[in-house]
Structure formats: structure tokens, C-alpha cells
Amino acid sequence: MENEGKVLVIHPEKCTGCRLCEMVCAVRHDGASNPARSRIRVMKWEMEGMYIPVSCQQCQDAPCMNVCPVGAISRNDELDTVEIDQDKCIGCRTCVAVCPFGAMSFNTTDRKVFKCDLCDGDPQCVRFCEVGCLEYIDAGDVSILKNKEAAAKLMIANQKATML
Amino acid sequence: MALKRKIAYINLSTGEIDIKPIPVDIRKKFIGGRGLDAYLLYNHSKKGCDPLGPDNPLIVSGGFLTATCASATARTHIMAKSPLTGLLGSANMGGFFAPEMAWAGFHHLVIKGKAKNPVYIYLHNGEIEIRDAKNIWGKTTTDSQWAIRDELNDQEVKSMVCGPAGENLVRIANVMTGIKNAGGRSGMGCVMGSKNLKAVAARGTMDINIAYPMDALEYNKRFIDQITSAKVNKTQGTLGTPFIWGATNSWGGIRTRNFQYNQCEYADDIEPERIDEICEETMGPYHMSGCFGCQVHCRAQYKIPSGPYKGVYDEGPEYTSQGAFGGEPDCKSAETILVGNHLVDQYGIDNLEAGSLISWAMELYEEGIITNKDTDGLALEFGNDEALLEMVKRIAFREGKVGNALADGGIAASKIFGKNSFDFLIQVKGMSNLHSDERATPALALNIATASRGSDHLRSRPAIDLYHLPVDVLRKIYSNPIPYDGPLSSEHTEYIGKAWQVFWQENCYMAVDCLGICKYHTTFLGATLPNFEDWTKVLYYNTGLEYTPEEIWDVAERCNMLERLFNLREGLTRDDLEKGDMLNHRYFDEPCKRGAPDVIGKFIDKKKFKKMIDEFYEHKGLDKDGVPKPETLKNLGLANEPSKMI
Amino acid sequence: MAIDVSKQSGAESLRKTRTYGKFRCHNPSCMGRLEPKPGDKLVKCPVCKSEFRVAWIRPDFPRIRGPVWDVNKKLAQEAVAKREGK
Numbered sequence: 001m002e003n004e005g006k007v008l009v010i011h012p013e014k015c016t017g018c019r020l021c022e023m024v025c026a027v028r029h030d031g032a033s034n035p036a037r038s039r040i041r042v043m044k045w046e047m048e049g050m051y052i053p054v055s056c057q058q059c060q061d062a063p064c065m066n067v068c069p070v071g072a073i074s075r076n077d078e079l080d081t082v083e084i085d086q087d088k089c090i091g092c093r094t095c096v097a098v099c100p101f102g103a104m105s106f107n108t109t110d111r112k113v114f115k116c117d118l119c120d121g122d123p124q125c126v127r128f129c130e131v132g133c134l135e136y137i138d139a140g141d142v143s144i145l146k147n148k149e150a151a152a153k154l155m156i157a158n159q160k161a162t163m164l
Numbered sequence: 165m166a167l168k169r170k171i172a173y174i175n176l177s178t179g180e181i182d183i184k185p186i187p188v189d190i191r192k193k194f195i196g197g198r199g200l201d202a203y204l205l206y207n208h209s210k211k212g213c214d215p216l217g218p219d220n221p222l223i224v225s226g227g228f229l230t231a232t233c234a235s236a237t238a239r240t241h242i243m244a245k246s247p248l249t250g251l252l253g254s255a256n257m258g259g260f261f262a263p264e265m266a267w268a269g270f271h272h273l274v275i276k277g278k279a280k281n282p283v284y285i286y287l288h289n290g291e292i293e294i295r296d297a298k299n300i301w302g303k304t305t306t307d308s309q310w311a312i313r314d315e316l317n318d319q320e321v322k323s324m325v326c327g328p329a330g331e332n333l334v335r336i337a338n339v340m341t342g343i344k345n346a347g348g349r350s351g352m353g354c355v356m357g358s359k360n361l362k363a364v365a366a367r368g369t370m371d372i373n374i375a376y377p378m379d380a381l382e383y384n385k386r387f388i389d390q391i392t393s394a395k396v397n398k399t400q401g402t403l404g405t406p407f408i409w410g411a412t413n414s415w416g417g418i419r420t421r422n423f424q425y426n427q428c429e430y431a432d433d434i435e436p437e438r439i440d441e442i443c444e445e446t447m448g449p450y451h452m453s454g455c456f457g458c459q460v461h462c463r464a465q466y467k468i469p470s471g472p473y474k475g476v477y478d479e480g481p482e483y484t485s486q487g488a489f490g491g492e493p494d495c496k497s498a499e500t501i502l503v504g505n506h507l508v509d510q511y512g513i514d515n516l517e518a519g520s521l522i523s524w525a526m527e528l529y530e531e532g533i534i535t536n537k538d539t540d541g542l543a544l545e546f547g548n549d550e551a552l553l554e555m556v557k558r559i560a561f562r563e564g565k566v567g568n569a570l571a572d573g574g575i576a577a578s579k580i581f582g583k584n585s586f587d588f589l590i591q592v593k594g595m596s597n598l599h600s601d602e603r604a605t606p607a608l609a610l611n612i613a614t615a616s617r618g619s620d621h622l623r624s625r626p627a628i629d630l631y632h633l634p635v636d637v638l639r640k641i642y643s644n645p646i647p648y649d650g651p652l653s654s655e656h657t658e659y660i661g662k663a664w665q666v667f668w669q670e671n672c673y674m675a676v677d678c679l680g681i682c683k684y685h686t687t688f689l690g691a692t693l694p695n696f697e698d699w700t701k702v703l704y705y706n707t708g709l710e711y712t713p714e715e716i717w718d719v720a721e722r723c724n725m726l727e728r729l730f731n732l733r734e735g736l737t738r739d740d741l742e743k744g745d746m747l748n749h750r751y752f753d754e755p756c757k758r759g760a761p762d763v764i765g766k767f768i769d770k771k772k773f774k775k776m777i778d779e780f781y782e783h784k785g786l787d788k789d790g791v792p793k794p795e796t797l798k799n800l801g802l803a804n805e806p807s808k809m810i
Numbered sequence: 811m812a813i814d815v816s817k818q819s820g821a822e823s824l825r826k827t828r829t830y831g832k833f834r835c836h837n838p839s840c841m842g843r844l845e846p847k848p849g850d851k852l853v854k855c856p857v858c859k860s861e862f863r864v865a866w867i868r869p870d871f872p873r874i875r876g877p878v879w880d881v882n883k884k885l886a887q888e889a890v891a892k893r894e895g896k
């Protein structure tokens with residue numbers, strides 16, 4: 001089978017807002033519990049009961065990569081991720097400024113930028129998200145699954161219409 | 165690191181702030197959370213202090229494991245002398261406040277004094293600021309929190325606040341964080357109000373280093389699997405806590421019409437599944453939300469479906485609201501429960517006290533002890549939904565004779581209402597009982613009678629006693645970590661061995677409260693959920709400290725004894741109806757009228773009940789009067805209290 | 811390290827006692843094991859004849875939604891009458 005690469009898929013409607021993903025992300029990468037260190041952040045609109053996790057989309061034409069003045073950001077073809085070479089990074093934070101998702105962060109303690117690396121292929125946020133809000137699946141499957149969800153809704157609507 | 169979090173002593177009268185580390189030997193002895201709070205309260209308050217005076221210390225804490233890599237450790241604990249009972253005041257809530265306080269570098273706060281003007285405390289990365297709250301005072305619980313965020317220009321700030329009820333010194337006022345998380349019991353919001361303290365806000369980005377991060381992560385996965393695979397937690401994650409009310413009502417363990425009946429019959433419109441339908445209709449199929457790091461997600465989201473509050477968003481209702489605004493006042497309307505739940509959240513009143521006291525007043529109205537003259541013409545009848553909701557408002561704002569009286573709690577109100585009104589009041593130590601009816605369940609009756617903060621199901625309730633587990637399974641649970649070879653019975657109507665179960669649960673729940681773990685993650689509703697042995701592992705991986713299960717048990721026993729010592733100092737005596745380990749006479753005199761065949765006719769046998777208390781005292785090392793024996797205090801390392809170590 | 815993590819705790823060892831798909835009759839003097847067929851909305855206890863409405867948490871996980879009020883009320887009244895008649 002052709003390897004299309006796997007992607008992190010977020011289904012925001014399923015998020016319960018517990019932020020366990022933030023905690024395990026920080027512990028996995030930095031050995032500390034601290035949401036400020038998390039590569040994934042849950043944004044909340046509390047009065048609407050809406051919680052939306054935001055993380056790096058590993059863009060194909062990644063603005064962070066394009067803008068980096070020292071070429072510290074590159075594509076990892078094996079995992080299909082965008083990654084930072086901390087040895088080259090000068091901490092100018094231009095990437096933080098251009099990321100349309102706010103997924104590139106700057107750690108004020110270590111004075112370094114950081115972003116999601118999909119835990120080298122075993123994303124902990126996905127592993128701990130029991131409600132299935134976060135998934136790590138083949139890129140090609142994403143739209144097929146959405147097709148199916150939409151089709152299921154249509155089918156139910158059709159059934160209801162026939163019953164009327 | 166979890167051990168680096170500090171304790172802060174804040175004096176609101178003088179503005180003095182003293183920040184200190186918490187020594188490891190204190191951790192070993194009291195762990196943290198509620199246990200250490202009990203030590204701090206006993207050491208930092210004087211006998212007979214005025215609960216609403218500046219000398220009453222308000223203690224706020226997170227659990228020892230809060231914000232570590234351990235699931236569902238989001239609990240905030242609040243302790244002070246209770247303005248409702250005059251004894252131990254203690255409230256516990258979930259949400260996101262305690263972790264934020266931890267990332268801000270703090271673990272325990274001891275707040276004394278009284279501010280001249282309304283203030284709030286802001287904790288931020290190791291620093292503490294006392295800020296003017298004049299623009300926040302008077303606001304509802306949610307508006308206050310958003311106003312603080314706007315003022316600090318930081319949408320990630322988490323606050324615990326008191327609502328208008330706390331400001332009005334309503335003695336059943338709670339402390340709230342987020343939309344629904346409430347530290348409800350014993351009037352802790354009233355203590356905040358008495359100090360002119362509107363809120364404690366926290367924001368932190370400090371590391372909590374994990375002792376063995378990768379091991380902690382792996383073990384947490386195992387811990388979560390154990391928790392989420394339990395049937396009770398699967399049910400909670402779907403229906404929320406109302407499922408408990410539904411299951412209990414099915415056999416006849418729900419207080420109805422105050423205490424006249426033990427089942428709310430034909431309650432189809434307020435059953436958990438019905439409420440779940442409303443949540444689904446208004447919020448879609450994924451309408452559950454969780455506290456920090458919790459995979460059980462027992463809190464539903466809803467919008468009020470109809471009526472004057474149509475479209476208003478809130479969370480819950482948990483089973484307490486279901487009892488308070490459903491069964492107890494005999495109002496069988498989902499809308500009423502959802503509105504009642506919303507009002508108590510906004511005003512900052514304990515839903516349990518509100519529902520219980522209003523239902524009591526309804527019975528007094530029925531008995532003619534309260535009349536239209538007292539209620540300003542309000543027909544305070546059972547089943548009158550509008551009167552119920554109106555009374556919530558009157559209590560929060562101390563309106564009218566009845567509203568103002570109930571705002572001071574049941575015992576004080578009974579003195580105003582006079583006649584035999586006290587006889588109808590379902591309370592222990594001045595605190596109202598949950599909507600559960602314990603007449604058919606002696607173990608649960610023992611639990612509410614002896615709970616340290618007054619009638620309470622979250623101090624020592626052996627809920628699994630209702631599951632009729634085989635004795636060998638019970639033995640496996642209840643003789644660990646301390647061997648127990650005394651009798652145990654699978655029959656929940658029995659009195660045998662129940663004292664040990666209650667004693668065991670009391671220590672289990674204390675340990676959970678010290679660690680900051682939610683009770684749905686331990687031996688409360690599910691027999692297969694983690695306890696002492698499991699916690700040694702979580703503790704080790706996260707903090708590096710080694711405890712044995714027996715040591716955790718000892719800490720729990722020690723801290724429970726401290727709570728007892730506090731209560732004894734403030735006037736607890738064994739059989740006193742207002743300040744003792746005693747139940748209302750109705751438990752002994754009025755048999756159950758509804759429910760399953762074997763529940764009808766059940767009541768608590770007073771002689772057997774007293775014997776059960778004797779046994780319970782013996783397990784705890786108390787004498788017949790409920791006072792600790794000198795050797796007990798010596799064994800627990802409490803012979804020299806108050807020892808003022810911290 | 812004194813703590814043996816590989817060892818199952820008491821709580822973990824009890825996991826095998828869980829019984830998805832079944833529940834007990836809510837009549838405390840009966841507590842018969844009931845096992846509704848997938849999708850059933852009602853279940854009748856073969857031992858004490860109590861009837862319950864069933865809700866499904868998952869397709870393999872039923873729970874008692876509530877009693878069939880009229881049936882169980884009548885059964886309770888009959889049982890009490892019999893008991894008091896003795």
C-alpha cells in the first residue's frame with residue numbers, strides 16, 4: 001500500500017475540555033506538567049460549552065518553514081511532519097508570528113520555540129483521549145470518513161422523509 | 165516539582181503575606197489537600213472563634229497530586245470553621261482552579277483577617293497580590309470570573325469566587341469555579357463574604373516536574389483504563405451523576421416531600437435519561453464535559469429548553485440538583501430542575517441545602533407552622549415549582565421572613581419558626597442531608613450521623629454496600645491495607661460489620677481528599693476502582709516519595725482524628741441533635757412508605773444503631789462518648805496538638 | 811524501589827468480576843440477575859416478577875431506567891398486605 005502519511009485529526013465537537021492532552025504532551029516532551037509547555041492547547045468558550053483543541057497541522061506549504069531565516073525548520077518525509085532543528089534555531093520567533101494556528105510556541109523558561117512532533121509517530125494526546133476527539137489516521141482516510149459521516153446523516157434524513 | 169509548591173499566609177486586615185515551603189515531614193504526616201487543611205485549621209484557629217469574624221482562617225488548597233501526571237486530581241478543598249454548623253466547615257470542588265493554583269506555585273493558602281473593602285487575591289507565578297474588587301462585587305459567579313479575566317487581560321485566569329449569596333452572608337453560600345464546579349457544603353462562600361473576599365484568582369506557567377515522567381505517563385494510562393472501564397463510570401460519562409438518583413429512586417431510597425416518602429413515584433420527566441435527552445436536544449450528541457485531566461466527564465451541558473429562562477446555558481444538573489429541585493419538593497419537571505440548578509450556580513448557594521431547606525419549609529407550610537403571613541402570600545406547597553424557584557432567590561438575597569431565616573440554615577431557622585419545626589428538619593450537626601433516604605440502609609445512616617462536616621454522603625458512605633457483593637469480595641476490599649477479620653454482610657439492611665465499612669470508607673475518602681483525586685475514581689460507587697495500593701504507585705512516580713498503603717491509611721486516620729478533635733473542641737457531643745453524631749427521630753419512628761417490597765416498612769432500629777456507633781468509635785479508638793483515648797492520640801502522633809509545626 | 815508496579819492491586823484483580831450486559835433486580839430482597847436481550851425496553855424479573863424499564867448505555871450495556879410504576883407498586887402493596895396479614 002502506498003504510504004500517504006498519517007495525520008492528527010481533531011473532532012472538536014467530541015472534546016470534553018479536560019485538557020489531559022495538554023498534560024500528557026508536556027510530560028512526554030519536558031517531564032513536567034505545565035500547559036504552557038504543551039504542543040496542543042484546548043481553546044474554550046465556556047459560556048457556549050465549546051472546547052476546541054488546536055495543534056500543528058504539519059502544513060504542506062508551511063509558513064514557519066518558509067519564513068525561517070536560518071533554515072532550522074524542515075520537512076520530515078518519513079513521519080510527514082514539520083520539524084525544528086534546535087541546534088540551528090536562533091529563537092527569533094518569526095515562525096511564531098506567522099503560524100496561522102498559533103501552533104508554534106515560544107517557551108519563556110527555556111527560551112526556545114517548540115511545536116508538535118507527533119511524538120515520533122505515537123502521539124500521546126491521541127493515546128490518552130478516550131472520547132476520540134483526537135485521532136491519528138492515514139491522511140487519505142480523513143475525507144473518506146467525513147464522506148461517510150455526511151452520507152450517514154443524509155441517509156437518516158432520507159429515512160425520516162420516507163416515513164413522513 | 166509537586167513538593168516545591170508553597171503555602172501562603174495572607175492577612176487581609178493588614179495586607180501581610182508570608183510565603184513558606186512545605187517540609188517533607190509534613191507531607192509524610194498529612195500528605196496535603198484536606199488532611200493538611202485540617203491540621204492548619206486546628207492549629208490556626210482558637211476555640212470558639214466567630215466563624216464570620218476575622219480570626220476564622222479560610223484555608224484553600226489543591227491535593228498533593230493536583231496538576232501532576234495523575235488523572236482527575238483537579239480537586240480544590242476549602243476549609244474553615246463553618247458559619248452554618250459552628251463545627252468543621254469543609255467543601256471540595258473540581259474544575260480547573262486547583263491545577264492553575266499549582267502552576268502558579270501554591271498549594272495551600274491560609275487567609276485570615278478581613279479586608280476593609282471588597283478585594284480579590286491574585287496568585288501569579290510565585291507572587292501574590294491583593295486587588296480591589298469593587299467592580300466585581302455584586303456580580304454573579306460566572307460574571308465575576310469573566311470580569312476578573314477582563315481586568316487582568318488574561319483569558320486563562322481561573323478563579324474561585326463567592327456569589328451574591330456569599331456577599332449577603334447567607335450561611336449556605338458556596339464557592340464556585342467555572343460554570344458548575346461548586347464547593348457547596350458548610351457555607352464556605354459565606355466565610356469569603358465575611359472577609360470581603362470576592363475571589364481568589366490564579367494563573368501560572370510554572371513547571372511541576374514529575375519525578376519519573378515516562379513511568380508516570382505509562383502508569384497513568386493503566387490507572388485511567390481501570391477507571392474508565394468501570395460500569396459506573398461508563399454510565400456517569402453518558403448520563404452524568406443523575407444516574408445515581410435514578411437508580412436509587414427505582415428501589416426507594418430518595419427523600420420525597422422532605423422526608424414523608426422515600427420514592428418519587430412516576431418521576432419519568434426527571435429521570436436521568438430524560439434529562440440526557442434535553443442535553444442532547446439542546447447541545448448535540450457530544451454534551452459531556454470534564455474537569456482537568458478527567459476521562460470520566462460526568463458533567464452535562466444543557467440549555468434550558470422552555471419557559472422564561474429558555475436558551476440559557478448551564479452545566480449539570482448533577483444528582484444533587486435533581487434531588488433538591490425534583491424529589492424533595494416533589495416537583496416533577498425537568499425544566500424546574502434545570503432552572504433551579506442554574507439559579508443556585510449563579511447566586512452561589514449550595515443546591516443541596518437550598519433544596520433540602522425549602523422542602524422542609526414546604527412541610528412546615530403544610531403543617532401550618534409557617535403560614536401565608538410568613539411567606540408574604542407565597543403558597544409554599546409541595547409540587548409548586550414557581551414557589552420553589554422563588555424561594556431560591558429569596559434565600560440568596562435574604563428576602564422575606566422565610567427567605568431570611570433559611571439563609572441562616574436549618575437550626576437557626578427552626579428557632580425563628582418555633583413550635584415543633586425542628587422535628588421535621590432532616591439534618592445532622594446543623595447540615596442538611598442529601599436527598600437520599602437512609603432508613604432502609606443502616607450503613608448509610610451511620611455514615612451521615614458520624615460524618616465530620618455534618619450530614620454528608622462524601623465523608624464515609626459505603627455506597628457499594630447496596631450492590632450485594634459476595635462476602636469474599638467485600639473482604640478483599642475492606643481488609644486492605646489493614647487486616648479485618650470481623651463480620652461483614654452482603655445485606656444492606658443489616659447492621660453487622662457496617663461500622664468497619666464506614667470506618668474504612670472514611671479513611672479511603674480522606675486519603676482521596678489529601679491527594680486531590682475525585683471520589684468517582686476510588687471505591688465509592690464502583691467496587692473495582694483504585695485505592696490505597698494503587699495510590700502508592702501514583703505518588704511514587706509523580707513525587708518520588710515512597711509511601712506504603714498502610715502509611716497512607718495512617719495519614720487518613722490521623723487527619724480524620726484532627727477533624728474530630730476540632731469538632732470536639734467546638735462542642736460536639738455524642739447524642740446531641742444539633743451538634744452530635746445523632747439522627748433526626750424520624751429515622752427511628754417513621755417507617756418507609758414506598759419502594760420495593762422489602763424497603764416498605766423499614767426504619768432504623770435505635771438500639772442497633774447505637775451499638776453500631778459504639779463499634780465505629782471503637783474502630784476509631786474513641787471512648788463511648790466519642791472522645792479519643794489518650795493512646796489513640798499517641799499512636800497517631802497527635803498527642804501534642806496543636807503542635808504549630810507549620 | 812519498594813513499590814512493585816507490575817503487581818496487580820486488589821482493585822485491578824476485581825476487574826474480572828465486572829459483568830457488562832447484566833444487572834441485578836432493584837428489589838433488595840430479590841437481587842436476581844437480569845439479562846435483557848439487546849434492544850429490549852422492558853425486563854421482568856423471573857424471580858420476584860418486578861418489571862423495569864431498560865435504557866442502553868452502549869449496545870452491550872443496559873441499565874435500569876426505572877420501575878414500571880404500576881406493576882411494581884402493586885407487587886409491593888401485595889407483599890406488604892401478605893406480610894401484615896401474617
